[in-house]
Amino acid sequence: MKPIISRENGLYKDLKNLAANSQARRKAGKTLLDGVHLCEAYLQQIGMPQLCVVADTAQTHPEVAAILLKCEAQQVLCISLPENLYQAISQVENGVGILFVILTPVPVLPEMIEHTSVALDGLQDPGNLGSLLRSAAAAGVRHVFCAPGTAFAWSPKVMRAGMGAHFLLNIYEQADLQSILSVARIPVLATSSHTQTTIYQANLKQAVIWLFGHEGQGVSPELMKMATQTVTIPQQAAIESLNVAASAAICLFEQVRQQLSV
Template identity: 30%
Template sequence: MLRITSPANEKVKRVRALLEQRKARQAYRQMVLESPRLIDEALRFALRHPDYRLAFAFYAEPTPRAQETLARLQAAGVPCYEVTPAILRMCTDAETPQGLIAVAPIPELPWPAAPTFLLLLDRVQEPGNVGAVLRSAAAAGAEGVLIPPGTADPWHPKAVRAGAGAHFVLPVRRISWPELPQQVEGTALWLATPEGERTYWEVDWREPVTLVLGGEAAGPGPQVRSLPHRTVRIPMARGMESLNVAVAAALLLYEVARQRGWGRVAGSEGG
């Protein structure tokens, strides 16, 4: 039986680093999966991509749901280590841990050759909001998400949890500011702002577009605004200044999908 009892174990240190340090996630190209559902998504991704293999898993007093996933991990040949409950608590910050975590490679999904529906997150600093936006973007059929400097790490544990599997279906690309013009070339740049010139249902979203969402406090920054762009707004009742960025993203993304007939084509209406 594979068992770890010491917090000084190198694998325990690896998990802690991946949880706490962006530079560790970038260096190792790995992330921590903190629920059976996410681990199952990773295992399904591995079936479609033979070169993708989970690194290892920790378990301690797993729930019945986690035991099912643990059995699938073991059947797939993933090294699974029993750890003490105290060590497992050190290796997750999930509010309701289920007794099982795994370390997996960050998926490398191909970027679309000529994208027509991109999302750019500019200065969105809360990882949970980044993950929630990715979840909506994947559900609405976005083709890719651009992450420039100043935005929270999309592979932060909170972002991965909030993404609910989006990281395994939606290409996410970190970019530098000098790369931005090339990345959005061929698309109309629409910035979501409270003072936007058009309401979001007045925009023709059927053309190739890059939708830009900024932080709730300041909105998109000067690097994005320096490019040719137009602005779009979500009307709000008197006295309200802004929406949570994840809520705003869902409204805008699904208007794009509605205009393109994506829900009817995909057969996803009502789901």
């Protein structure tokens, strides 16, 4: 365990920059996993981090101690920070003081999409994106394609909302959805209020690509034209529309229900 007690320490400055700056995270190809749950999920699903950071006050916490033991056994660099320095880089209020620095995964685009996937066109709210990713992972989705303009999937806010879902998905940033959808060999489904077919009437027993868009503007007209089918979620007329993360969860788990009934 390497203690760092100065704000002027170069490694600490790098950590603070990663924590505060999305561009810095993208440029470095790194992100932060903040909290016991995300760190445990990463160890279980992926492996060892580049760096493990703990607050002095958290070192004796049983879950933190167990994570530290695993990291040190694999010779991962572990550093300790005074509580005030740790809180300056953590975005979790009243959490247990541990975080990982990891390389942001960059999966290779599949040559052919054969499994149910999600394509996101300009989804901007980190909480919505994280919740959607959590639902996608729980529903058995393999791939998530994020078009330019979509929130950075590996930002700390999105990852906290995702609760470890990221490590069960292949997430493709800056994806060219037009190219991807143009060669898709499975149906592309988009939700729309201008159709009569409900998700409960659609045949969802096969693999599909779900297309979801911006919270306010929805899917762009260009991409909407590429949808094989549009479906609607029945709801009360007094409500203009559902939250995109809620809509995605309803669609994905209606598909799960239909597939389980085969």
